Each structure stands twice: as C-alpha cells, then as structure tokens.
Amino acid sequence: MDGPAAQRSNLLTKRCALGADQDVPHSPASQASRYADAMASATNSSKSPAPDPDHVDRLSRFITGLPKAELHLHIEGSLEPEMLVELAARNGVELPFADVEAVRAAYSFTNLQSFLDIYYQGAAVLQTEADFYDLMKAYLVRAHADGVVRTEMFFDPQTHTERSIGFDVFMPGFLKAMADAETEMGVSTGLIMCFLRHLPGSAAVETFHAAADYHDQLLGVGLDSAEVGNPPENFVEAFDLAAEAGLHRVTHAGEEGPPSYITGALDALGAERIDHGVRAEEDPALMDRLAMSGIALTVCPRSNLELCVIDDLADHNLKRLADAGLTITLNSDDPAYFGGYVAKNYLDTALALDLTEADLVSFARNSIDATFASAEQQAEWTRSLDDYVDGFGLSG
Numbered sequence: 001m002d003g004p005a006a007q008r009s010n011l012l013t014k015r016c017a018l019g020a021d022q023d024v025p026h027s028p029a030s031q032a033s034r035y036a037d038a039m040a041s042a043t044n045s046s047k048s049p050a051p052d053p054d055h056v057d058r059l060s061r062f063i064t065g066l067p068k069a070e071l072h073l074h075i076e077g078s079l080e081p082e083m084l085v086e087l088a089a090r091n092g093v094e095l096p097f098a099d100v101e102a103v104r105a106a107y108s109f110t111n112l113q114s115f116l117d118i119y120y121q122g123a124a125v126l127q128t129e130a131d132f133y134d135l136m137k138a139y140l141v142r143a144h145a146d147g148v149v150r151t152e153m154f155f156d157p158q159t160h161t162e163r164s165i166g167f168d169v170f171m172p173g174f175l176k177a178m179a180d181a182e183t184e185m186g187v188s189t190g191l192i193m194c195f196l197r198h199l200p201g202s203a204a205v206e207t208f209h210a211a212a213d214y215h216d217q218l219l220g221v222g223l224d225s226a227e228v229g230n231p232p233e234n235f236v237e238a239f240d241l242a243a244e245a246g247l248h249r250v251t252h253a254g255e256e257g258p259p260s261y262i263t264g265a266l267d268a269l270g271a272e273r274i275d276h277g278v279r280a281e282e283d284p285a286l287m288d289r290l291a292m293s294g295i296a297l298t299v300c301p302r303s304n305l306e307l308c309v310i311d312d313l314a315d316h317n318l319k320r321l322a323d324a325g326l327t328i329t330l331n332s333d334d335p336a337y338f339g340g341y342v343a344k345n346y347l348d349t350a351l352a353l354d355l356t357e358a359d360l361v362s363f364a365r366n367s368i369d370a371t372f373a374s375a376e377q378q379a380e381w382t383r384s385l386d387d388y389v390d391g392f393g394l395s396g
C-alpha cells in the first residue's frame, strides 16, 4: 500500500482542520522519523512518544488472539480497492480511477458525507451474486484472522435496490458466504439490514416489505447514512414492523448528530445498541441512562479519526465513556476505507490511549455480552476468552 491512505493507516492522528490534501505529513524526513519501524504498523499519535516495536508486536499478537465479537461493520465498507478494481473489470463498470492506487488516494475524508459519497459510488461495482459472495467471504476471512468469533454485520439494501440489484441477488451471495465461513472457520455470523436515513421513512418501510422472503434470515434492523438532519423519529414505522417480526433493533446515533438522536433512538426506535454514540458525553442524564441500562456503544475509533469526528486518536473519549460505566465495544465500521480491521482498531486505540491489556479484555468481553447470540453461545465464547486471558497470566 502506498500513497495517502497507506500513510494514514499508520497514523493515529489526522489533520482534518487543515483540509483533505494536507492531512498527512508531506516531508520525507518527517515521514521517516514517524515511521521508524514500518513493521510495527502502528506509530505514535502526535501526543505520545513513538512506541517500542517489541511492545507493539507483543500487543498486536495479544489482540489478534483475543476472542472478540465485531458488532459494527458495514459489509459494503469492507470493499478493498483491489476488489473494487477487479469487480469493475469483471462487470464492465467504468471507474473514475486509473488504478488501485488512485482509488486509495481518493480515500481522504473531511466528514461523514464526504465518505458516503465515495462509499456509495464504490458499491456500484457489486452486481452479481458472486460479487456479494466474494465481498462477504473476504471480510470473514479477515475477521477470523483478527480473532473474531462472532460478527453481526450491516448491509445497505437500498444502495443496491436503487440500482435494480434485488434481494434475490445479494442475499443468496451473503448467506452462502456466511454458511461457508461458519463451516470452514467456525465464525458465527448475523446480518443486520440497515435503512438509509437520508431517504424517507416510507422508503424504509418499503424496503422492510421487499425483504419479506428473508426476514427469517435477518438478525435485526439498523439505521445508517447521513445523520445530521435525519432524526431517528422518521423511522418509527419501519422499526415497529421489525420489532413485530421479532427482529433486533440498533441505530447509528451520536456519531456526528446530537445526543438527542441517541435519546430518540432509545425512545422512538427501541434501539438495543447504539452505533458510535460518542456524543453521549455531552448529555449527563443520557450518560447515566446508558450506564444504568448497560446498552452497549459500538465505537469505531479509526472511523472517528478518518471522518474528522476527532483530530487525534489520543483525543478519543472511549476510555472516559468506559470509566463512566458505559458498555464500550471496539469495531472497524468500514475497514477498507478507514485503514484497518477490528484488531487494528484495538491496537491503534491501545497505543494512543495507553490502554492496558485488561482494558482490551474488558472491551472484548463487552462485545461478546452485547451480541444477539444465545446465552449459551455467549458463555462459550466468554469461556474461551477467559482461557486465553489465563494463558497470558492476566486477570480479565
């Protein structure tokens, strides 16, 4: 990987305020001093000294082996530039990029909308059942390599149906890859159908009905896309239908939008987890409510960095949220766009915030507890986490 995105994926800081093309250091000298050890694949944030490569290596191995669940992953956001270019060629889709490096270079964002514009454009290369199979399988292989035992993944049907790619195309592709991954690697999977909140609530209701043949194969519904100006209350009807069908409900809230959207997600939509939720900190009563209820936040540190929610990972509030009693989990969101899968999110966050192994174990434990899997399955994963932690001589 070369170019701005590659440089950024090794950075724990981003200079959003300076503008998109200035967000990485340009001078080779400063680059060299920042990346003393490329192998470490993680460097200091601008606010802390360069980490010892042996420490990074040990921590990285610890994180990779740590059994964990991923609860905030958009499958379309796992479309790596290599696959994007390959599928474009396979399907005769013309891209506005000359090659893989040009695609990567375009991955420089200033906010959520600047990312969504590219993300929806990228999804256009997904056209056949085989494309959706390949996308899903590639993610599950990577998740397995990162120690993921369970993943509850988002997909955006409206991104495909509005291009006349129907549920009968993408669902069989997704489901077959999930079944194969379960058999070949033992990864447990679930699918959460997200409604696009920049579209009207009536479109979400139509989408819910269009998915009727697959309701039994869904774990739940979610709400994503451009948050500000698109409050959760617009989607009550679709979420009520989902609840009646026995589906779980989760909602992106408090990523860029105000804490009132988190409250709305809980009150109007019955959200059982909050995706992102980092702006909860601005509302003390909401903080108390989240702490008391145990409702998990699916936090995505690298996403928050890349979308300029924060300027530096060292500024991330997730440890403060955890210390205030909130149930925090770490996730990758759109790993192909934000410089890393779930283990990279654990590692970069640990380095930037000086987290201990015990902190990481607690996030992994929370992730298992916050799954929608059965209590028996959760207990089994928790046992393997405890065994793993015992093997390191740590108490989790």
Ligand code: ADE
Residues within 6 Å of the ligand: 074, 077, 112, 119, 224, 225, 226, 252, 255, 303, 333, 334
């Ligand atoms: N869709 C994909 N990634 C998203 C994010 N971080 N926020 C809202 N919608 C998304």
Ligand code: ZN
Residues within 6 Å of the ligand: 072, 074, 224, 252, 275, 333
């Ligand atoms: Zn997301």
